[in-house]
Amino acid sequence: MDWGNVTAEDLVEALREVDWSSPPRPFSEFFSRFTVPRSYAKWNSRLKCNLYYYRTNYFIMIVFILVSGMGFLRRPLAIVAALMTALSIAFLNDSFAGTFSEKVTRSVRQFSPHLAAKMRAPLTTCYSGRPSAKRAIHICGRPRWVFVLVFSSMSVFLWFASCGIFMVSLALAIGLLATFIHASFRTPNLKARLNTFREEFRAVWRNYSEL
Numbered sequence: 001m002d003w004g005n006v007t008a009e010d011l012v013e014a015l016r017e018v019d020w021s022s023p024p025r026p027f028s029e030f031f032s033r034f035t036v037p038r039s040y041a042k043w044n045s046r047l048k049c050n051l052y053y054y055r056t057n058y059f060i061m062i063v064f065i066l067v068s069g070m071g072f073l074r075r076p077l078a079i080v081a082a083l084m085t086a087l088s089i090a091f092l093n094d095s096f097a098g099t100f101s102e103k104v105t106r107s108v109r110q111f112s113p114h115l116a117a118k119m120r121a122p123l124t125t126c127y128s129g130r131p132s133a134k135r136a137i138h139i140c141g142r143p144r145w146v147f148v149l150v151f152s153s154m155s156v157f158l159w160f161a162s163c164g165i166f167m168v169s170l171a172l173a174i175g176l177l178a179t180f181i182h183a184s185f186r187t188p189n190l191k192a193r194l195n196t197f198r199e200e201f202r203a204v205w206r207n208y209s210e211l
Contacts, residue, residue, distance in 0.1 A: 011048050015055060019095040024056040034185040043184060050183035058183070059086075062175035066168070081158035081168075088151035091144060094137055101139040 006014075024030075037043035051058070066082040090096045101119075109116035119141040137144040159168045 006048050011052065014052060016092060017094050018052075018055070022056060024060055025054055029189070030054060030057050030182075030186075033187045033189070035187045036185065046186070046188055047180075047183045049188045050186050051179075053188070054183070054186070058179045059089075061178060062172070065175040065178070066171050075162045077158050077162035081155045081162055084151050084155035084158060088148050088155060091139065091148050091151065097137050097139050097144055097147075104140055 037046055063082060063086050066085070067079055091100070105116050105119045108119060139147045
C-alpha cells in the first residue's frame with residue numbers, strides 16, 4: 001500500500017473497520033528505531049502507516065496517560081470516566097462493537113433466552129440478493145450510536161465530577177502529542193509493511209465472500 005495516496009478519510013475508515021482485538025506490539029519493537037523523515041511526503045506516509053500499525057499501542061498509551069499520567073489514580077471517578085471514554089471510542093470500531101454485542105448476548109442467554117432473542121441485531125435489507133454494502137452496526141439490538149452517546153455522556157459527567165474538564169483536556173493533549181511524535185519519527189519496519197498487505201488481502205477476501 002502506498003500510504004502517501006491514502007487520505008485521512010480512508011485512514012479513519014480503515015481504523016473503524018479493522019480488528020482491534022490483536023495484542024499491542026512489543027515495547028522492544030515500539031521503541032526500537034527512530035529517524036527524522038527526509039521529506040514531507042516521507043513523513044506523511046510514515047505517520048499514516050504507524051497510526052494504522054501501532055493503533056493498539058497508541059490507544060493504550062492515551063488511556064494510560066488519562067488514568068495515571070495526570071495523577072488520576074487518586075480519584076476513582078476519573079478512572080471510571082477514562083474507562084467510559086475508552087469504551088465509547090472502542091464502540092466506533094465495527095469489530096469491537098460486534099464482539100462486545102455477541103459476548104453480552106451470549107452471557108444474557110444463559111439466564112434469559114427470551115431477553116437474549118430481543119438483543120439480536122435486526123436483519124439487514126438485501127437488494128438483488130446481496131447485502132447492503134454499508135450495513136448499520138447494532139449493539140445488543142440497539143443502534144451503535146445509542147451506546148456511544150450514553151457512554152460519552154456518562155464519561156463527560158464523571159470527568160466534570162472528578163477533576164474538571166481542564167485536566168482532562170491537558171491529559172488528552174499530552175497523549176495525542178506523544179502519539180503524533182512517535183508516529184512521526186518511528187521508522188516503519190518490514191513487519192508493518194507485511195501486516196498492511198495482509199490486512200488488504202483480508203479486506204478483499206471479506207468483500208468477495210459477501211458477494
